[in-house]
Amino acid sequence: xxxxxxxxxxxxxxxxxxxxxxxxxxxxxxxxxxxxxxxxxxxxxxxxxxxxxxxxxxxxxxxxxxxxxxxxxxxxxxxxxxxxxxxxxxxxxxxxxxxxxxxxxxxxxxxxxxxxxxxxxxxxxxxxxxxxxxxxxxxxxxxxxxxxxxxxxxxxxxxxxxxxxxxxxxxxxxxxxxxxxxxxxxxxxxxxxxxxxxxxxxxxxxxxxxxxxxxxxxxxxxxxxxxxxxxxxxxxxxxxxxxxxxxxxxxxxxxxxxxxxxxxxxxxxxxxxxxxxxxxxxxxxxxxxxxxxxxxxxxxxxxxxxxxxxxxxxxxxxxxxxxxxxxxxxxxxxxxxxxxxxxxxxxxxxxxxxxxxxxxxxxxxxxxxxxxxxxxxxxxxxxxxxxxxxxxxxxxxxxxxxxxxxxxxxxxxxxxxxxxx
Amino acid sequence: xxxxxxxxxxxxxxxxxxxxxxxxxxxxxxxxxxxxxxxxxxxxxxxxxxxxxxxxxxxxxxxxxxxxxxxxxxxxxxxxxxxxxxxxxxxxxxxxxxxxxxxxxxxxxxxxxxxxxxxxxxxxxxxxxxxxxxxxxxxxxxxxxxxxxxxxxxxxxxxxxxxxxxxxxxxxxxxxxxxxxxxxxxxxxxxxxxxxxxxxxxxxxxxxxxxxxxxxxxxxxxxxxxxxxxxxxxxxxxxxxxxxxxxxxxxxxxxxxxxxxxxxxxxxxxxxxxxxxxxxxxxxxxxxxxxxxxxxxxxxxxxxxxxxxxxxxxxxxxxxxxxxxxxxxxxxxxxxxxxxxxxxxxxxxxxxxxxxxxxxxxxxxxxxxxxxxxxxxxxxxxxxxxxxxxxxxxxxxxxxxxxxxxxxxxxxxxxxxxxxx
Numbered sequence: 001x002x003x004x005x006x007x008x009x010x011x012x013x014x015x016x017x018x019x020x021x022x023x024x025x026x027x028x029x030x031x032x033x034x035x036x037x038x039x040x041x042x043x044x045x046x047x048x049x050x051x052x053x054x055x056x057x058x059x060x061x062x063x064x065x066x067x068x069x070x071x072x073x074x075x076x077x078x079x080x081x082x083x084x085x086x087x088x089x090x091x092x093x094x095x096x097x098x099x100x101x102x103x104x105x106x107x108x109x110x111x112x113x114x115x116x117x118x119x120x121x122x123x124x125x126x127x128x129x130x131x132x133x134x135x136x137x138x139x140x141x142x143x144x145x146x147x148x149x150x151x152x153x154x155x156x157x158x159x160x161x162x163x164x165x166x167x168x169x170x171x172x173x174x175x176x177x178x179x180x181x182x183x184x185x186x187x188x189x190x191x192x193x194x195x196x197x198x199x200x201x202x203x204x205x206x207x208x209x210x211x212x213x214x215x216x217x218x219x220x221x222x223x224x225x226x227x228x229x230x231x232x233x234x235x236x237x238x239x240x241x242x243x244x245x246x247x248x249x250x251x252x253x254x255x256x257x258x259x260x261x262x263x264x265x266x267x268x269x270x271x272x273x274x275x276x277x278x279x280x281x282x283x284x285x286x287x288x289x290x291x292x293x294x295x296x297x298x299x300x301x302x303x304x305x306x307x308x309x310x311x312x313x314x315x316x317x318x319x320x321x322x323x324x325x326x327x328x329x330x331x332x333x334x335x336x337x338x339x340x341x342x343x344x345x346x347x348x349x350x351x352x353x354x355x356x357x358x359x360x361x362x363x364x365x366x367x368x369x370x371x372x373x374x375x376x377x378x379x380x381x382x383x384x385x386x387x388x389x390x391x392x393x394x395x396x397x398x399x400x401x402x403x404x405x406x407x408x409x410x411x412x413x414x415x416x417x418x419x420x421x
Numbered sequence: 422x423x424x425x426x427x428x429x430x431x432x433x434x435x436x437x438x439x440x441x442x443x444x445x446x447x448x449x450x451x452x453x454x455x456x457x458x459x460x461x462x463x464x465x466x467x468x469x470x471x472x473x474x475x476x477x478x479x480x481x482x483x484x485x486x487x488x489x490x491x492x493x494x495x496x497x498x499x500x501x502x503x504x505x506x507x508x509x510x511x512x513x514x515x516x517x518x519x520x521x522x523x524x525x526x527x528x529x530x531x532x533x534x535x536x537x538x539x540x541x542x543x544x545x546x547x548x549x550x551x552x553x554x555x556x557x558x559x560x561x562x563x564x565x566x567x568x569x570x571x572x573x574x575x576x577x578x579x580x581x582x583x584x585x586x587x588x589x590x591x592x593x594x595x596x597x598x599x600x601x602x603x604x605x606x607x608x609x610x611x612x613x614x615x616x617x618x619x620x621x622x623x624x625x626x627x628x629x630x631x632x633x634x635x636x637x638x639x640x641x642x643x644x645x646x647x648x649x650x651x652x653x654x655x656x657x658x659x660x661x662x663x664x665x666x667x668x669x670x671x672x673x674x675x676x677x678x679x680x681x682x683x684x685x686x687x688x689x690x691x692x693x694x695x696x697x698x699x700x701x702x703x704x705x706x707x708x709x710x711x712x713x714x715x716x717x718x719x720x721x722x723x724x725x726x727x728x729x730x731x732x733x734x735x736x737x738x739x740x741x742x743x744x745x746x747x748x749x750x751x752x753x754x755x756x757x758x759x760x761x762x763x764x765x766x767x768x769x770x771x772x773x774x775x776x777x778x779x780x781x782x783x784x785x786x787x788x789x790x791x792x793x794x795x796x797x798x799x800x801x802x803x804x805x806x807x808x809x810x811x812x813x814x815x816x817x818x819x820x821x822x823x824x825x826x827x828x829x830x831x832x833x834x835x836x837x838x839x840x841x842x
């Protein structure tokens with residue numbers, strides 16, 4: 001065999017992995033992104049690089065849950081509308097003010113929701129069951145109702161003990177977690193840097209979005225699609241550009257990027273077995289390790305991934321749908337793993353297929369679909385054109401429907417797995 | 422009645438709306454945000470301010486779906502492995518190159534996936550069913566299989582006709598829609614500006630995240646939580662700061678903001694009927710229109726919304742959970758409507774309650790929960806502490822479970838509505 005026919009042989013005789021095997025292989029080579037410290041407000045949407053523990057209990061003082069009066073439960077045990085108990089008002093405690101007086105029997109302190117319950121008090125009576133009266137410039141409160149000991153007082157540490165872990169490294173900072181960080185006093189917080197993803201589109205047919213159409217040519221949409229997917233996965237897209245199907249040009253650019261500071265590289269197009277499939281050629285000739293170059297799935301079976309000094313190079317298919325699916329199944333989990341997501345591979349849900357899907361498949365097929373719910377049941381409906389070359393219906397998908405290998409197709413009502421997008 | 426007792430009367434005697442009535446009332450006063458034009462890559466995550474129509478059909482040329490040979494179906498109708506049909510190769514058509522020759526009977530053109538099918542040809546034969554041979558420097562292809570007329574050719578306009586509307590104003594630009602925009606030649610695109618949301622926290626008890634704790638005081642978490650919610654809803658948060666419960670200070674700041682360039686204002690705290698509830702006082706005394714100051718819901722029944730020259734002022738409760746729910750139910754729909762989201766109010770799904778919820782309610786209760794699926798069924802589980810003062814469990818919620826008014830509680834397995842977060 002000559003070198004060239006050997007290459008051709010390798011191109012055509014590929015050993016196919018399952019999608020799950022391919023994902024596992026990729027994740028073996030994931031390493032954590034570097035950490036950086038940001039102002040809290042700038043950290044929204046980023047992933048924590050540290051576990052977060054409380055330094056003090058939450059709440060750190062006994063907190064009133066009502067506007068009302070702090071009292072001793074014993075004092076008001078016999079209170080009723082017909083026989084109110086009269087207590088002397090020791091002080092008024094607005095929120096944010098430490099009580100000045102320890103409560104003793106016969107006394108009550110006016111207190112607001114969120115206020116600090118004074119020592120001595122063990123119960124808060126809501127203001128609807130009380131009436132303030134002034135006699136000779138002294139305030140008294142008439143309590144018309146007894147209540148359970150401890151009522152309307154949130155004890156110290158009820159939400160969290162001191163030293164309790166509340167957030168784990170890898171969690172995305174959203175509304176709930178930033179509230180915790182602010183409460184715990186994190187004015188700045190350590191997060192993972194966004195992995196830098198270089199994006200290259202290959203194909204002599206590609207025009208820039210700003211160029212007018214020409215016969216046989218199309219505008220490059222994959223690079224922008226991948227950029228949006230990178231951002232959604234917490235990465236930083238770098239649009240390196242598009243190159244025509246000239247091998248030497250691609251090779252030079254790829255080695256330059258492999259040796260640069262980018263964290264990973266995603267190419268689109270040229271991974272199949274056509275005459276000008278330069279990425280397939282590259283993966284045959286390069287000095288890196290090609291992890292796999294075929295997956296038992298549709299679309300995107302020629303998806304190829306290689307390793308170069310701990311840096312992963314993804315050769316995604318150029319067909320829009322195959323490119324999209326390839327990113328979701330293989331690049332997104334890596335980006336998540338680099339930011340310590342606990343379950344980097346998207347959870348699958350099960351759903352009832354909403355209409356027949358009669359296409360037969362030797363391979364597992366990832367069909368773009370829309371999931372919806374009805375009567376607490378999940379349904380998934382394939383959306384429109386499902387050719388791997390079809391681009392316009394991608395926008396309608398909110399899930400990928402996983403159709404296992406089948407010689408008969410699937411009927412409406414059968415259960416399928418879906419991957420939420 | 423004196424002015425003061427009149428205020429008190431108004432504070433205590435509020436007319437309560439349902440959450441749906443309150444939402445409808447707010448949306449009556451929504452107006453579209455201004456539009457701005459951005460580079461396509463910077464528009465990811467933003468909402469389109471224009472409808473997007475195709476200018477040319479997609480695809481705009483007959484596109485090959487395979488690596489193979491463009492032929493006339495008639496020519497190869499009798500092809501078989503034992504009796505291959507031999508055709509002369511007219512030319513090679515790589516992707517991105519317009520064919521130079523019109524095919525005539527007896528000819529084939531080598532073509533790649535995505536390539537432009539030459540005039541004259543009506544079918545593409547995949548390369549697996551063909552063999553290229555060279556005789557006297559001329560190329561011929563042996564076709565071993567017939568195929569259906571039109572096979573592996575995507576006709577002009579199959580994905581979209583010329584002039585077809587593909588994206589509507591208000592749609593968020595994600596992976597699927599940016600692919601369309603790039604294909605259609607939108608190097609720049611008009612999107613809605615992010616509505617500017619001023620955020621003020623009220624409460625003498627509030628410390629900055631950078632400050633050490635003090636007796637009776639807590640760090641301000643609501644402002645950061647709201648900021649994260651604003652960003653998730655496509656707005657731009659402006660952290661104006663926190664103010665203590667001093668009426669004149671609040672009044673000055675509020676009028677300043679009401680007359681400023683911000684699009685809406687969200688305050689947290691001070692809307693209830695306590696002694697220092699300055700927002701409740703403000704809504705009683707101001708010159709704007711208070712749309713409502715009570716909602717038949719928990720948490721957050723004192724949520725108050727007012728209108729000042731087409732600008733909405735939201736008085737959310739200071740309790741973290743009530744504040745969170747108030748934003749999701751009332752502010753988020755407004756932000757979505759300002760960016761022309763078709764369904765600004767989040768769709769409700771139904772789910773099976775995963776465990777008993779025995780709390781009785783006179784009002785509809787929005788309980789933080791986690792939804793998950795099992796066997797294509799949706800379940801919703803309340804998460805941890807559900808007091809409106811509880812903050813640490815907000816991070817665990819991915820939905821709000823809607824518990825209707827009940828005197829008996831709800832049993833596991835009953836269907837409930839959920840609002841996905």
